[in-house]
Amino acid sequence: MEPTHGRFTGRVALVTGAGTGIGAAVCRRIVAEGGNVVLTGRRPQPLHDLATELGARALALPGDAAVTGDAQRIIKSTVEQFGRLDVVVANAGGHHPGAAADTDDDAWSYSLHANLNSAFVTIREALPSLIEAGGNVVVVSSIAGLFAGPGVVGYVTTKHALIGLMRSLARDYGHQGVRVNAVCPGWVRTAMADEQMDELGKQYGIDREAAYSLVTKNQPLRRPAESEEIANLVAFLASPEASAMTGSVVVADCGANCVDLPTIAFAEGAAQ
Incomplete structure (x- = not known):
């Protein structure tokens, strides 16, 4: 992607779940717009491969975003390397199928760890740096944070909880200059x-x-959307152009949320 303008020049972003998909696209976009990125995730190889692709303004620091010690180490290394931390993109997550009766304690704990704790722990540990920088957070939730898909109770519950986390953070830290918003992809x-x-x-x-x-x-x-399309929205929310936005939920689902499910039969009947 060709850079549009340097919205992130001199700024530093930490992206969790950065090795592939939306996280990788966000990293590419931020670097393309002049920023520095720290890539973290539990699989080292994709992180190192992407950091090599992006060059000197990218740093791979493998770790588990839901583990306090890992988050502290990663944030400390970020500030040592780049001198500051302006943006956290809480993108790490995971998917474990199962309705409630089919979800055992381990599966439930996995969903909490991968989707909710990964955001909470990393953001909590980053708050002092974000307050100092007047920075911001973008939480990557899902339309599963607004609606319920079948047989994915852990995913639906934790993606809903991410929106509550985002709103609580926005409420509590806005007066200290920290903005927090969420993106809900389909x-x-x-x-x-x-x-x-x-x-x-x-x-x-x-x-x-x-x-x-x-x-x-x-x-x-x-x-479906492409990862780059979601990265566009994340970059906007993380940039100074969204300076009046906090506590907001931005939906990017190619229109799925505007469909009235009980009327689908009428549209299908008209098409026949």
Whole structure:
């Protein structure tokens, strides 16, 4: 992506879950606009590969964003390397299928750890630096934070909780100059979504692209978003251009949230 302007020149962003998908796209966008990025996540190789691609303004620091010691080490190294921390993009997460009766304690704990604790712990440890810099946080939730999909109680619950976390942080730290907002993507073409499409494809005897078409057929744009499209929104919220925004939820789902489910049958009938 060609840089539009240097909205992040001289600024430093920490991105969790940075190795692939939305996190990687956010890192590319911030560097393209003059910023420095610290990439963290639990899988070292994708982080190091992306940091090598991005060059001297990117630093890979593997770790678990939900573990206090890891978060403290990563933030300390960030400030030592770049002198400051302006932005945290809380993007780390994970998906574990199961309705409530099918979700044991380990599966429930996984969802809390991967989706909620990863954001809370990292943001909590970053707050002193963000207050000093007058910085901001972008939390990557999901439309699963607004609505409930079938058989994913841990994911739905923790993605809802991220919005509550965002609002609480915005309420408590706005007077100290820290902004906090959330992005709620719908289907995005990522490695994790590809895996889900492959599983759905097996059920219907269709390929991945047909599965994406199936899950988006009732969305106005009739397609999944691309990681770069979500990165555009994250970059806007993290930039000075969004200086009046805090406590906001921005939905990027190709229109899925505006569809009135009980009226779908009328549209399908009219198309026949």
